[in-house]
Amino acid sequence: MRRNTLRYCALQFLSTVAHISPTSGASGIGLSIQMPSPTYILFRNAILAEQQVVCTYEGRHRELCPHILGTNKRGEEAVLAWQFAGESSGKLPQWRWLRLADVRNARARNGAWYEGRSHRSSQTCVSNIDLDINIHVRKLR
Incomplete structure (x- = not known):
């Protein structure tokens, strides 16, 4: 047994x-x-601890709060995060989808937790969800 x-x-x-x-x-x-990659584990632990993540993505400095973690339709590690500061091609703050293989110099830090208003709507960038802060951490859904 x-x-x-x-x-x-x-x-x-x-x-x-x-x-x-x-x-x-x-x-x-x-x-x-x-x-999972070390970057995946860092983002997973950040979600569980409700910590911010600072990283470089597509050559830009990003400051974000990760919300949904898993893999995309191709099986690549992915995260849906609320980018509240840093550099962006568009207006901030905004929801941002990141392919974790392209994330560089990631580190978690303590700080205020930010989120957008539309997180409760359906998202498609993370098709196989491992961790969703609202379901698995906060138990809101």
Whole structure:
């Protein structure tokens, strides 16, 4: 019984931090497990602690509050965040979708938590949601 409990706990842990997707090949159907990047883990921990993230994205300094984390339709790590300061091609503040592979020099910091008014509307940039601050942290939905 203890062996099954340990296996169950290991699978629970992997399902919360790893990207698990079905695969097929010569050996049949299986699972592909890809551990999250250090940037993904930083954003995940920032959401859980309601911390801001400062980073560089597309060559611009960004200051944001991450809200939804997971993967996009291509299986790439992605985040939907409220950018409240820093540099932008448009007006700030605004919702910003970031492909985590393109995020550089990310660090979490304490500070006020910001969000836009339309977060409760449907978003499509993160298709496989791992963590949503309003559902998993604040339990608002």
